[in-house]
Amino acid sequence: MKRLMLRLLVPALTLVVWEIAASGSARAPRPSTVMQTAVRMIANGDLLFGLATSLGRVFAGFALASAVAVPLGIAMGSIGALEKNLDPLVETFRPIAAIAILPLVILWLGTGSMSAVTIVAYAAFFPVLINTIAGVKRVEPNLLRAAYSMGVPPMTRMRVVLLPAALPAILVGMRIGLGLAWTAIIAAELAVGAKAGSSGGIGQMMFVFYAYSVELNGIVVCMVAVGIVALILDRVLRELLARAVPWSRA
Amino acid sequence: MNEAKISLDAISKSFGPVTSPVVAVDRLSLDIRAGEFLAIVGPSGCGKTTVLNMLAGLDKPSAGTMTLNGRPIEGPGAERGVMFQDYALFPWRTVRGNIEFGLIYGPAGQGLSSAARDERVSRIIELVGLNGSESKYPHQLSGGMRQRVALARLMANEPEILLMDEPLAALDAQTRIILQDELLRIWGQDRPASERRTVVFITHAIDEAVFLADRVVVLSSHPGRLKRIVDIDLPRPRGDATRKSAAFADLSQSIWELIRDEAYRATMN
Numbered sequence: 001m002k003r004l005m006l007r008l009l010v011p012a013l014t015l016v017v018w019e020i021a022a023s024g025s026a027r028a029p030r031p032s033t034v035m036q037t038a039v040r041m042i043a044n045g046d047l048l049f050g051l052a053t054s055l056g057r058v059f060a061g062f063a064l065a066s067a068v069a070v071p072l073g074i075a076m077g078s079i080g081a082l083e084k085n086l087d088p089l090v091e092t093f094r095p096i097a098a099i100a101i102l103p104l105v106i107l108w109l110g111t112g113s114m115s116a117v118t119i120v121a122y123a124a125f126f127p128v129l130i131n132t133i134a135g136v137k138r139v140e141p142n143l144l145r146a147a148y149s150m151g152v153p154p155m156t157r158m159r160v161v162l163l164p165a166a167l168p169a170i171l172v173g174m175r176i177g178l179g180l181a182w183t184a185i186i187a188a189e190l191a192v193g194a195k196a197g198s199s200g201g202i203g204q205m206m207f208v209f210y211a212y213s214v215e216l217n218g219i220v221v222c223m224v225a226v227g228i229v230a231l232i233l234d235r236v237l238r239e240l241l242a243r244a245v246p247w248s249r250a
Numbered sequence: 251m252n253e254a255k256i257s258l259d260a261i262s263k264s265f266g267p268v269t270s271p272v273v274a275v276d277r278l279s280l281d282i283r284a285g286e287f288l289a290i291v292g293p294s295g296c297g298k299t300t301v302l303n304m305l306a307g308l309d310k311p312s313a314g315t316m317t318l319n320g321r322p323i324e325g326p327g328a329e330r331g332v333m334f335q336d337y338a339l340f341p342w343r344t345v346r347g348n349i350e351f352g353l354i355y356g357p358a359g360q361g362l363s364s365a366a367r368d369e370r371v372s373r374i375i376e377l378v379g380l381n382g383s384e385s386k387y388p389h390q391l392s393g394g395m396r397q398r399v400a401l402a403r404l405m406a407n408e409p410e411i412l413l414m415d416e417p418l419a420a421l422d423a424q425t426r427i428i429l430q431d432e433l434l435r436i437w438g439q440d441r442p443a444s445e446r447r448t449v450v451f452i453t454h455a456i457d458e459a460v461f462l463a464d465r466v467v468v469l470s471s472h473p474g475r476l477k478r479i480v481d482i483d484l485p486r487p488r489g490d491a492t493r494k495s496a497a498f499a500d501l502s503q504s505i506w507e508l509i510r511d512e513a514y515r516a517t518m519n
Contacts, residue, residue, distance in 0.1 A: 142338035149306050149332040150352035150407060160355055164342045247341040247387050 029216045037217035054201040061120025073132025098123035098184040123184035124177035135169025168248035256282040261314035273473035285446040289459035297474025298452045328357045331409030337400040339388040346384040358407035378402045394425040411448040
């Protein structure tokens with residue numbers, strides 16, 4: 001009990017100082033006003049609808065990215081010539097932030113869900129790819145040799161030895177990818193939000209608060225919600241990962 | 251019996267660039283007889299593992315010919331099974347999953363109904379003493395248990411020729427003695443010679459080679475060359491009485507003297 005009090009001391013103190021410091025301004029968000037806004041946004045369903053819209057795009061883009069990055073990563077990790085050829089291309093695009101391809105994406109795909117999903121897929125693609133390549137390359141060669149010595153055909157070896165052996169690394173890549181995808185969707189929706197009404201999602205909601213209603217409390221509510229969802233996503237994925245690969249201590 | 255099952259004729263194996271190759275095995279000629287327990291010993295760097303990998307069809311010789319029942323060895327085959335030094339167990343498969351692996355995905359299980367497969371796997375689990383551990387994962391097992399799983403996985407495929415690379419090297423002394431006895435039992439030392447499998451057993455432990463084998467092949471190192479083939483005429487079945495016998499000690503000592511100088515040189519350098 002005493003320990004719990006000590007742990008909550010700093011956060012509680014921060015809230016109190018924030019409340020007092022911001023009380024002089026009518027516009028500045030304070031814990032109390034943010035709380036009121038949060039209750040209202042949850043009650044009328046706006047917050048959950050926004051989050052659901054954004055999450056839907058994240059999962060779609062993430063699934064798209066994984067569907068391409070995992071097979072490509074396996075191929076690049078197991079075929080040296082392919083990796084040598086594609087690696088410069090990958091390393092050139094990898095440092096380009098997802099938000100930096102936004103102008104092109106909007107020009108080509110417009111401001112709707114397609115654009116948002118594309119941005120997300122781009123953001124999630126690289127961590128999944130890089131980790132899959134590394135995972136495949138780190139597979140203990142004797143495991144493949146053991147299967148080879150038992151006369152297991154090549155495609156079967158890939159499916160029943162290479163894939164499970166690389167799975168822990170692939171899942172780590174997916175966890176990182178999903179985290180980046182969530183970061184990217186907020187940025188993408190914020191930017192696309194200039195054309196209000198066509199995109200939706202939590203990012204666009206923030207844009208509306210910023211540009212139209214100038215509702216600072218709402219922005220803070222969205223920020224906190226984004227953080228909480230990221231935390232939950234990561235925890236759920238960690239748990240799934242531990243269950244999917246019980247033999248791995250990753 | 252006594253007809254050569256595997257013949258190595260002037261086998262050489264080099265690694266590295268063509269301009270400055272490292273010769274691991276140099277013109278090794280050897281006949282391995284059907285049903286015999288053949289041990290290969292030698293100091294580190296004598297190419298023991300390389301020889302075994304070539305027999306398994308995992309590596310190709312740089313020169314020379316290698317035949318099995320008169321046909322050239324060009325790759326792995328169902329009649330040969332390998333047990334790796336590090337066991338190479340699949341960490342995501344249970345004990346049972348590892349043992350039945352070759353029967354499910356390899357040619358060894360062709361024409362075997364799933365009931366017959368389960369029956370065989372259960373029998374082998376019993377044979378190597380893994381009852382009760384079938385659903386454990388390799389990381390939950392001790393070194394000795396893992397070694398049994400690797401042996402069981404090899405046995406399940408019922409290969410005629412067992413190729414074993416220092417299978418007991420990672421074990422403590424007691425476990426090692428127990429598993430030596432078990433290995434001889436599984437190989438069939440109580441049965442007539444015609445019913446035994448062929449074993450090629452790599453080890454760095456001279457006493458282990460003498461205890462187990464019909465013949466001990468002694469290799470020299472850098473490059474690996476055939477130094478001597480020593481016949482081990484200790485009576486079978488062998489057991490603790492063999493380990494205590496003077497003949498056992500004499501044979502071990504004479505083989506040690508063959509490789510002593512090289513072993514010292516390798517250790518001191």
